[in-house]
Amino acid sequence: MDEKLAVRRRILDAAAEAFAREGFAGARVERIARAAGVNKAGLYYHVGNKGRLFEEVMVELFSEVADRLERAVASTDDPLHRLDALVHALAEAFEDGPARARIMLIEVARGGVNVSEKVMHQVERIFQCTAQAVRSGVEGGRLLPENPFFVHMCMVGSLSLFVLSGPMRARVASLGLGRKNGIDPTAPMGEMADFLSALFRRGLAVPQGKPQ
Amino acid sequence: MDEKLAVRRRILDAAAEAFAREGFAGARVERIARAAGVNKAGLYYHVGNKGRLFEEVMVELFSEVADRLERAVASTDDPLHRLDALVHALAEAFEDGPARARIMLIEVARGGVNVSEKVMHQVERIFQCTAQAVRSGVEGGRLLPENPFFVHMCMVGSLSLFVLSGPMRARVASLGLGRKNGIDPTAPMGEMADFLSALFRRGLAVPQGKPQ
Amino acid sequence: MDEKLAVRRRILDAAAEAFAREGFAGARVERIARAAGVNKAGLYYHVGNKGRLFEEVMVELFSEVADRLERAVASTDDPLHRLDALVHALAEAFEDGPARARIMLIEVARGGVNVSEKVMHQVERIFQCTAQAVRSGVEGGRLLPENPFFVHMCMVGSLSLFVLSGPMRARVASLGLGRKNGIDPTAPMGEMADFLSALFRRGLAVPQGKPQ
Amino acid sequence: MDEKLAVRRRILDAAAEAFAREGFAGARVERIARAAGVNKAGLYYHVGNKGRLFEEVMVELFSEVADRLERAVASTDDPLHRLDALVHALAEAFEDGPARARIMLIEVARGGVNVSEKVMHQVERIFQCTAQAVRSGVEGGRLLPENPFFVHMCMVGSLSLFVLSGPMRARVASLGLGRKNGIDPTAPMGEMADFLSALFRRGLAVPQGKPQ
DNA sequence: AATGAATGAGGCTTCATTCAT
DNA sequence: CATGAATGAAGCCTCATTCAT
Numbered sequence: 001m002d003e004k005l006a007v008r009r010r011i012l013d014a015a016a017e018a019f020a021r022e023g024f025a026g027a028r029v030e031r032i033a034r035a036a037g038v039n040k041a042g043l044y045y046h047v048g049n050k051g052r053l054f055e056e057v058m059v060e061l062f063s064e065v066a067d068r069l070e071r072a073v074a075s076t077d078d079p080l081h082r083l084d085a086l087v088h089a090l091a092e093a094f095e096d097g098p099a100r101a102r103i104m105l106i107e108v109a110r111g112g113v114n115v116s117e118k119v120m121h122q123v124e125r126i127f128q129c130t131a132q133a134v135r136s137g138v139e140g141g142r143l144l145p146e147n148p149f150f151v152h153m154c155m156v157g158s159l160s161l162f163v164l165s166g167p168m169r170a171r172v173a174s175l176g177l178g179r180k181n182g183i184d185p186t187a188p189m190g191e192m193a194d195f196l197s198a199l200f201r202r203g204l205a206v207p208q209g210k211p212q
Numbered sequence: 213m214d215e216k217l218a219v220r221r222r223i224l225d226a227a228a229e230a231f232a233r234e235g236f237a238g239a240r241v242e243r244i245a246r247a248a249g250v251n252k253a254g255l256y257y258h259v260g261n262k263g264r265l266f267e268e269v270m271v272e273l274f275s276e277v278a279d280r281l282e283r284a285v286a287s288t289d290d291p292l293h294r295l296d297a298l299v300h301a302l303a304e305a306f307e308d309g310p311a312r313a314r315i316m317l318i319e320v321a322r323g324g325v326n327v328s329e330k331v332m333h334q335v336e337r338i339f340q341c342t343a344q345a346v347r348s349g350v351e352g353g354r355l356l357p358e359n360p361f362f363v364h365m366c367m368v369g370s371l372s373l374f375v376l377s378g379p380m381r382a383r384v385a386s387l388g389l390g391r392k393n394g395i396d397p398t399a400p401m402g403e404m405a406d407f408l409s410a411l412f413r414r415g416l417a418v419p420q421g422k423p424q
Numbered sequence: 425m426d427e428k429l430a431v432r433r434r435i436l437d438a439a440a441e442a443f444a445r446e447g448f449a450g451a452r453v454e455r456i457a458r459a460a461g462v463n464k465a466g467l468y469y470h471v472g473n474k475g476r477l478f479e480e481v482m483v484e485l486f487s488e489v490a491d492r493l494e495r496a497v498a499s500t501d502d503p504l505h506r507l508d509a510l511v512h513a514l515a516e517a518f519e520d521g522p523a524r525a526r527i528m529l530i531e532v533a534r535g536g537v538n539v540s541e542k543v544m545h546q547v548e549r550i551f552q553c554t555a556q557a558v559r560s561g562v563e564g565g566r567l568l569p570e571n572p573f574f575v576h577m578c579m580v581g582s583l584s585l586f587v588l589s590g591p592m593r594a595r596v597a598s599l600g601l602g603r604k605n606g607i608d609p610t611a612p613m614g615e616m617a618d619f620l621s622a623l624f625r626r627g628l629a630v631p632q633g634k635p636q
Numbered sequence: 637m638d639e640k641l642a643v644r645r646r647i648l649d650a651a652a653e654a655f656a657r658e659g660f661a662g663a664r665v666e667r668i669a670r671a672a673g674v675n676k677a678g679l680y681y682h683v684g685n686k687g688r689l690f691e692e693v694m695v696e697l698f699s700e701v702a703d704r705l706e707r708a709v710a711s712t713d714d715p716l717h718r719l720d721a722l723v724h725a726l727a728e729a730f731e732d733g734p735a736r737a738r739i740m741l742i743e744v745a746r747g748g749v750n751v752s753e754k755v756m757h758q759v760e761r762i763f764q765c766t767a768q769a770v771r772s773g774v775e776g777g778r779l780l781p782e783n784p785f786f787v788h789m790c791m792v793g794s795l796s797l798f799v800l801s802g803p804m805r806a807r808v809a810s811l812g813l814g815r816k817n818g819i820d821p822t823a824p825m826g827e828m829a830d831f832l833s834a835l836f837r838r839g840l841a842v843p844q845g846k847p848q
Numbered sequence: 849a850a851t852g853a854a855t856g857a858g859g860c861t862t863c864a865t866t867c868a869t
Numbered sequence: 870c871a872t873g874a875a876t877g878a879a880g881c882c883t884c885a886t887t888c889a890t
Contacts, residue, residue, distance in 0.1 A: 021322065026237030029885060039851050050885065102321045109314045109321075110233065111379030120383070149396060150407040157373030158366040165365070167323030171332065184361060195362040203415030241860060251876050256861065445746065449662030453864060463872050474864065526745045533738045533745075534657065535803030544807065573820060574831040581797030582790040589789070591747030595756065608785060619786040627839030665881065675855050680882065
């Protein structure tokens with residue numbers, strides 16, 4: 001029965017990969033099954049139909065990200081450190097599984113039409129992390145009173161797009177466009193996170209007037 | 213022959229809408245045709261196959277965005293004004309046609325596998341706008357020496373995600389989650405752009421030491 | 425109105441070519457029209473629908489062949505000369521328009537399902553040529569009493585297959601198989617006709633006992 | 637698993653029938669499937685696409701004929717007997733499966749454009765049978781030195797056309813044309829083979845000078 | 849628990865044909 | 870006369886899903 005779980009694991013991983021690469025409609029059940037080392041019918045036995053498979057993947061991905069972000073928020077009390085921790089936690093989450101960013105964005109782009117309430121709650125957990133960091137900072141007079149939702153969009157959007165653009169950047173490089181134009185196709189995720197963190201620090205923090 | 217162009221126009225618009233909502237694989241040629249008021253065969257007569265249709269849509273969307281951004285860059289010499297103009301131009305482009313952001317992101321998420329070189333050149337034009345604004349600012353000592361690519365990711369990612377999240381925010385609202393959690397599902401695009409512009413101003417500008 | 429006939433001519437020629445190469449079902453009205461330098465709708469105006477086009481081509485092809493064979497039969501009274509004349513007349517007909525042999529065979533192969541009575545009468549005229557040559561020879565004691573139908577099958581079948589096999593022989597040659605195996609892909613039609621004529625002379629003629 | 641082969645068998649048979657009657661382009665996958673007692677999708681499951689189906693049919697047909705002819709050649713050493721055996725073997729092959737002659741001719745008529753190398757090798761095997769019979773006869777002084785290729789064309793062309801013309805002859809009969817004109821629509825294949833065999837014997841053999 | 853086989857539904861594309869201009 | 874445009878019908882193929890073994 002341990003084996004049973006392992007099979008499920010492999011199926012879900014293969015599905016995440018496929019959905020990320022091809023979207024829901026483009027992904028093929030057969031290919032997912034083969035990639036997981038099972039028969040097509042086996043996939044149905046272990047997980048259910050395509051919709052259910054997608055749902056499971058979504059819940060798992062979003063809740064994993066939510067877990068990581070909640071841990072980041074809990075790691076410190078300082079608002080600026082919190083933002084920094086959030087940014088780097090999200091960056092790591094995406095780096096550990098680029099499929100996460102892809103699927104999340106693809107599904108958001110579709111308007112969340114097929115997203116279950118279960119998934120919506122994970123989405124909310126994620127947002128709450130940013131919201132809490134910002135609110136506590138504002139209340140404590142450390143952060144400018146910006147809309148936490150905008151901060152969230154900025155953080156998630158920037159990092160997601162960075163991950164997503166990986167293959168395209170590689171293509172830019174192979175076309176020889178990058179060098180000429182200053183695009184560095186090999187820029188590591190960590191630097192992007194550092195940039196974003198610095199941007200938040202300089203752009204959201206209340207300027208420290210030196211006590212006269 | 214004016215009518216001919218109009219038909220093409222309607223087809224391309226319907227296609228953009230469909231691809232944005234469902235992705236390439238999920239979009240249905242039949243539905244696109246009907247939405248454009250043509251027969252399925254008529255669509256093939258006017259545009260060609262699904263791939264070509266997608267390609268046309270992509271080129272158009274990306275080049276329209278590139279045009280707007282280039283105009284924004286050309287509108288001023290001041291680096292900070294330029295960034296502000298860029299952010300708002302992009303926001304307007306997305307507001308005028310939300311499908312733009314969706315399709316762009318979906319395709320980037322797929323790794324740009326199906327993107328032609330023609331489209332890649334538009335992508336590059338878009339990036340060059342940000343790059344030029346940042347570089348000129350850095351060279352003139354007005355902006356901190358940050359990687360223009362990161363700035364670009366931040367700008368495009370933030371605004372794209374904001375647009376994309378529209379329907380999902382509406383859903384959050386209808387589930388009654390928004391109120392409780394501080395998400396404002398009705399936040400207008402303009403405010404998001406203002407936030408981003410301010411973030412860049414505070415976070416990228418070289419602090420002005422008062423001349424002694 | 426002379427031009428009108430010329431257009432019809434070009435259409436019928438293009439159609440013959442197309443039907444020969446691709447069969448009735450495989451031929452494309454559009455391609456035929458373009459090859460004839462007309463619009464698709466123009467083809468309909470000049471000839472009618474695909475079935476009618478095919479019919480016209482068939483009647484023309486078969487009646488041309490019938491004309492040639494009847495002239496050959498009329499050219500001499502000697503049975504053996506007649507067979508020789510028939511064989512060479514048919515060979516020339518096929519050489520002048522290889523499409524003839526192809527279409528004839530393809531249609532015969534289809535069982536003549538779509539062949540009109542008009543065409544059937546041409547088929548009969550053709551057969552009558554061989555039949556008359558054989559019958560007169562048999563009656564005059566110059567030919568062995570073989571079934572004229574078999575002679576006809578032999579003549580038409582041999583020459584048709586020879587013409588048809590042209591492209592395939594070329595392919596055999598390009599695969600380097602011919603040389604090795606004694607197939608001469610460049611054998612001219614005339615030699616095939618000579619062979620057949622000789623075969624008939626030796627195989628059908630009543631042996632001439634030398635007058636004592 | 638025996639059933640699996642049986643299904644394949646039925647599909648290939650139905651396909652041979654259809655391709656023979658309507659050519660490659662004219663044959664309908666749906667009809668083939670139904671004739672074989674399978675679903676359209678089932679056909680794809682068992683064989684693959686239309687092209688592959690055609691290829692399989694071709695290889696099978698040609699190789700079966702090649703097998704029969706090789707057996708005929710091996711059955712005797714006498715050149716004239718060999719030719720006789722070849723003619724009758726081919727006649728039987730065509731009689732057992734009239735589709736064979738039809739498909740072979742239709743494909744040859746198309747110029748063998750779609751014929752794979754695999755099929756070409758079967759074609760060559762077939763030709764080699766005639767070639768060997770003729771060559772051995774010529775070398776042994778029993779046959780006149782005629783081009784084996786011409787003999788081959790004559791044998792295959794005659795018998796093929798005879799088979800093909802079956803339905804058309806039936807039509808001639810039903811139109812009442814046959815009686816009047818001496819066409820015997822009911823002539824059996826065997827007689828045609830006998831005729832051809834006799835023609836070869838009289839027309840190709842070296843005349844036996846009486847031993848002095 | 850696993851799998852080969854089967855299939856209804858539907859997707860993309862092409863084609864012959866017509867019609868208005 | 871000529872032609873660009875339109876379209877219903879049909880063809881090929883794929884896919885998610887189920888079932889018997």
